[in-house]
Amino acid sequence: MAKAEETVLEIDLKALTHNFNYLKSKLRPETKFLAVVKAFAYGSDAIEVGKYLENIGADYLAVAYAKEGVALRDSGVSLPILVLHPQPVNFKTLIDRCLEPSLYSMNVLNEFITIAEKGGQRQYPVHIKFNTGLNRLGFDFSDVGAITMQLKKTDAIKAKSLFSHMAASEDLDEIAFTKQQIVRFKNITKEITSQIGYQPWLHMCNTSGVLNFPEAHFDMVRCGIGLYGFGNSPIEDKNFIPIASLKSIISQIHTVKKGDSVGYNRAFTAKEMTKTATIPIGHADGLNRNYGKGNGYVSINKQKAPIIGNVCMDMIMVNVTNIECTEGEEVIIFDARHTANDLAKSANTISYEILTSISQRVKRVYLK
Numbered sequence: 001m002a003k004a005e006e007t008v009l010e011i012d013l014k015a016l017t018h019n020f021n022y023l024k025s026k027l028r029p030e031t032k033f034l035a036v037v038k039a040f041a042y043g044s045d046a047i048e049v050g051k052y053l054e055n056i057g058a059d060y061l062a063v064a065y066a067k068e069g070v071a072l073r074d075s076g077v078s079l080p081i082l083v084l085h086p087q088p089v090n091f092k093t094l095i096d097r098c099l100e101p102s103l104y105s106m107n108v109l110n111e112f113i114t115i116a117e118k119g120g121q122r123q124y125p126v127h128i129k130f131n132t133g134l135n136r137l138g139f140d141f142s143d144v145g146a147i148t149m150q151l152k153k154t155d156a157i158k159a160k161s162l163f164s165h166m167a168a169s170e171d172l173d174e175i176a177f178t179k180q181q182i183v184r185f186k187n188i189t190k191e192i193t194s195q196i197g198y199q200p201w202l203h204m205c206n207t208s209g210v211l212n213f214p215e216a217h218f219d220m221v222r223c224g225i226g227l228y229g230f231g232n233s234p235i236e237d238k239n240f241i242p243i244a245s246l247k248s249i250i251s252q253i254h255t256v257k258k259g260d261s262v263g264y265n266r267a268f269t270a271k272e273m274t275k276t277a278t279i280p281i282g283h284a285d286g287l288n289r290n291y292g293k294g295n296g297y298v299s300i301n302k303q304k305a306p307i308i309g310n311v312c313m314d315m316i317m318v319n320v321t322n323i324e325c326t327e328g329e330e331v332i333i334f335d336a337r338h339t340a341n342d343l344a345k346s347a348n349t350i351s352y353e354i355l356t357s358i359s360q361r362v363k364r365v366y367l368k
């Protein structure tokens with residue numbers, strides 16, 4: 001790739017193929033692969049990435065909200081799309097655009113049935129979500145009877161799948177808890193399947209579930225972060241390639257005298273003669289203020305340059321006193337070497353957050 005000449009998020013589609021193939025290699029051949037492309041495919045680009053995943057053989061896509069599914073349909077994606085967290089106000093749109101809802105409460109189940117019936121639907125595919133311990137979204141075991149009653153009363157919808165979500169699949173200290181979630185899921189799905197008289201697909205694993213709980217792959221898995229290059233553990237991280245690199249350029253270099261300050265509110269004061277570089281990326285681009293005041297660093301000529309002072313809306317200043325560099329030189333905020341995960345740790349957060357924070361203002365470029 002040519003050196004960055006402005007702030008860009010470079011997306012390596014070959015790395016995406018690698019990650020997809022690695023995750024697929026963990027599955028039985030018949031297990032389906034749902035690619036989670038919510039939040040702009042974890043801050044990259046849902047359209048480019050969604051289409052690419054469709055081409056390389058993903059079976060299903062998922063987004064969080066209706067609007068995200070509509071954008072994929074507008075771009076011509078034809079894979080089935082599961083909407084993980086829809087609201088009743090969007091149910092008509094979901095049906096119009098062939099988007100499949102997760103139904104997670106009696107209220108949303110009943111609302112969806114009403115709208116599907118009004119629209120004259122027959123066997124519209126829906127996915128019923130069960131809470132097995134995350135206590136976030138989903139029906140409980142005690143709802144099984146009521147769900148069955150509703151499903152039997154109507155021909156407008158059909159449960160294509162039953163699913164649940166793990167609370168701590170990446171945490172090997174919580175194996176007992178996750179195994180209990182798996183048992184609960186099996187019990188719930190056995191009961192509902194026997195009551196409705198047909199077998200919907202079952203799925204419960206996210207990326208770390210795929211890696212750590214092969215016994216819970218069931219009929220489909222739902223992978224997000226792994227596709228984007230992170231395995232949620234130092235060992236697994238080595239098997240993935242981060243697909244997104246955030247790059248920028250040095251706009252200006254300053255020499256700051258001892259005692260002078262840098263940036264808003266004078267948050268950095270030079271203890272000695274300090275060479276600083278100003279870089280066109282700020283909190284409006286997704287680089288949170290917590291990366292400032294020496295917490296985070298960028299990489300220039302493979303050397304660490306700490307972010308000094310406060311992160312501005314459109315800029316950061318970094319300390320390059322001991323780094324040979326010039327104006328116009330490339331700056332790496334994160335890439336496959338200085339990873340989003342490393343950077344995230346410096347602000348007490350996780351790769352998921354820094355990736356999904358990269359704002360739409362940052363230009364996306366693709367390595368194909």
Ligand SMILES: *Cc1c(COP(=O)(O)O)cnc(C)c1O
Nearest residue numbers: 036165206207222223224225226
């Ligand atoms: C976001 C999400 C996933 C993907 O999780 P990763 O850890 O990124 O693989 C899977 N399932 C549900 C319900 C989700 O919300």
